[in-house]
Amino acid sequence: MSEQAVDRPDTDLVLYDVDEEGVATLTFNRPERKNAWNVPMEARFFELLDRAAADPRVRVVIVTGAGRAFCPGMDMQRLEQNSRPGEGLHLEGRSPMYSRRLLPKPMIAAINGGCAGIGLIQALICDVRFAARGARFTTAFTRRGLAGEYNLPYVLPRLVGLENALDLLLSGRTFDADEAKALGLVSRVVEPGELLDAARAYARDIARNCSPRAMAVVRHQVYGDLDRDFTGALGRSYSAMEYFAGSPDFREGVESFTQKRPPKFEGLPPDFDPEEATRDPFLPG
Template identity: 60%
Template sequence: MADGPVLLHVGTDGVGVVTLNRPDRRNGWNPDMELRYFEALEQVDRDPRIRVAVVTGAGRTFCPGVDSGRLDGIASGGLDLSGRRSPVRAWALRKPLVAAINGACAGMGLVQALLCDVRFAARGARFTTAFARRGLAGEFGATWLLPRLVGAERAADLLLSARVFDADEALALGLVSRVVEPAELLAAARAYAADIAANCSPASLALIRHQLHADQQSDLETALRRSYRAMAVAVTGPDFREGLDSFTQKRPPAFPPLADDLDPAAVTGAGLPELDVVPQQALDS
């Protein structure tokens, strides 16, 4: 993807960088960006050169939510969700996502950051849920995601007050993993992603990522049964042999690319909620 509202750059280190690219609109979310973003994630999933992806924003912002130019139209004409891709599509990926939050992160932008597996933030980046101060409900899973990351009371604070908080507070809350200087943000996130790409099995990453998401919705006994099924498959695969050999021989591993036909849901027996389009029953209720 050479231009457009979302860019995808594929590096030689196993890392893909997905950039929200509407800097003239502060990377405001609109239908075209949404479509291109999910297309980029699907390309990340299919491309054997990419083992981990970093998501960031062009210019000085990550994504401040829905493009302000669309809000009047939504207020007068309503929100049409029919046919839209599910906003939590990122969860269906088999590869880790690292968010490099370079500036304002709010609303839908915050939701997409929460759907990444690990979040880095630039010092000075500012966050807000925003919904309560715009007369809206908690958007696209924010009320489910936030409590699981920061706890119920802290999530209630952030959602009910819709107050602005900075990167250092986000770190203290557990919302981000690291805070770095703005000039170092992308390099730090890429270095972290490259370390995973160089040293971790793509098959293991796919299975563990799926387990992390599916097991949040399960009890311990169910999660254990799924882990037994996944482990039974993993120990018979080439990645386990390579992981063991590289460890005993004290050399870097040379794991094969992720197999196209590896379906973590089939391996673990754990499906995720409908992640393709917004379910019709959600529109009818």
């Protein structure tokens, strides 16, 4: 396919599919630009994530790319525009990049190819990352005359440790999927032809067997507790324990285990707030 730009409706910039197991797959769909990021694609991606969050059918979200790449970063055409004298950064009307960490449903990245810059950010917003063997990664920013963007200097050390994060951020070097796994940036490396099947098998397993409410609260606990002290996190953990004790999900989890049958957990209501399950009753607010 030609690398020339293709006129495509904004609604086609990210594809959206929900299977019978409740797994939603969002696919970056600018293969002629290797899924390079632009603002219309960003708006469509976040719109579809919000749709998945509100849809009771959806239990797990997979994010991947069409063609040979996941997302190699911001479209170079936009970078060229922003590099002109007098052209500043325009963030008006754009969603905060990490806001979907508040999504109450698990997110799985299926990284099928090149993953860099703002594309790497999208992968790191996901909870679990699968990568195709041979996929290439880079933070890229210093090689474009940029500092660490979108809070990557905060996020990366918490994933791979301080020295590894500084190595990747300072050098902007390219590394492959196997090194990404060794660093802890991805958890699974599979052959390219098996990537999406492997990610979907994992997603379908947790969609079938795990409580949507429990997964929403666990995700909320993990990200929320990153910046809490031990005692604060412990109090919220006790609150979550109290919330689920005797709940329909807990009863179903126990009964399905003792009866040796698959569980039948209800879908996540659109108005479910995991904060309610973790609020420490001894703290104000």
